[in-house]
Amino acid sequence: MHIKALFTSLFVIFCFTVYAQDRYAANVSYDKKHAMLDSVIMKELAEEEEVEEGDVYEGLYENWSDTKVNPYGVDLSQLKDSFSIDCRHYYPPCLGHVTSPFGPRKRRFHNGIDLKVQVGDTIRAAFNGRVRVRRYNKGGYGYFLVLRHKDGVETIYGHLSRFLVAPNQEIKAGDPIALGGNTGRSTGSHLHFEVRIMGQPLNPSKLFSFTDYLPLKDYYYVVKDEAFSERLRYSGVYTAKTHTAGKYSNLSYYTVKKGDNLGRIASRNGLSISKLCQLNNIKPSSIIRPGQRLRLS
Helix, strand or coil: CHHHHHHHHHHHHHHHHHHHHCCCCCCCCCCHHHHHHHHHHHHHHHHHCCCCCCCCCCCCCCCCCCCCCCCCCCCHHHCCCCEEEECCCCCCCCCCCEEECCEEECCEEECCEEEECCCCCEEECCCCEEEEEEEEECCCCEEEEEEECCCCEEEEEEEEEEECCCCCCEECCCCEEEEECCCCCCCCCEEEEEEEECCEEECHHHCEECCCCEECCCEEEECHHHHCHHHHHHHCCCCCCCCCCHHHCCCCEEECCCCCCHHHHHHHCCCCHHHHHHHHCCCCCCCCCCCCEEECC
């Protein structure tokens, strides 16, 4: 009996290890596997979470509105170019598949993606942050939340049936924030999920996999003509033939390589370090990483 029990224990450990390695596999159901997924992710978040210095919201925005989704009035041309979003601690807001992608919809633009959930399914925060908006919008989002995070990112969760958080509440990635629903302008129960930077919508599928439930990269580098290509194309600023147009047509970029530093990049491209930093809204002491794109003009 002892030997049998030992083999049973080893088998369970083996199964859990295999599961942990592929913890975000597609077709994970909302039952015991979901509970296992939860425990594994939260354990890793606790182990990997870094100590953040200062207020993570400091300097990102000049105002805090608890009513409007986009109170900033910032055009794409006003956004700084080539900066990174830390995706390492991303937590999937739900485990539903994509039912409607980001992009044009007949006469309007779909600013997020729709993920299949049932009414009452738990919706979770994608990142650490703070609840900025908790409201009801009859003609659109229905019951919805806007969460503010660091790196200038905000996430939006729409068509909810119930709130689980309060206005201005601090939350952690993976915290339950609401229950899925079918409120507002909706033709069936689902979660409408958006990622925005200073009010400008960014395609969530450029940052995260919604089949593996993982970030596509540890860091996503925002370069306007690529990050906001769908919006630029929809507005007529972007053309598929040249990949840039209008006020973006004369911009040039450099992709950071291993061993590069700001001084070397500036010298090679006939720029001063201060000019290079000014173009990219960074400091001479800023850390740059391989794969990051820096604006040169």
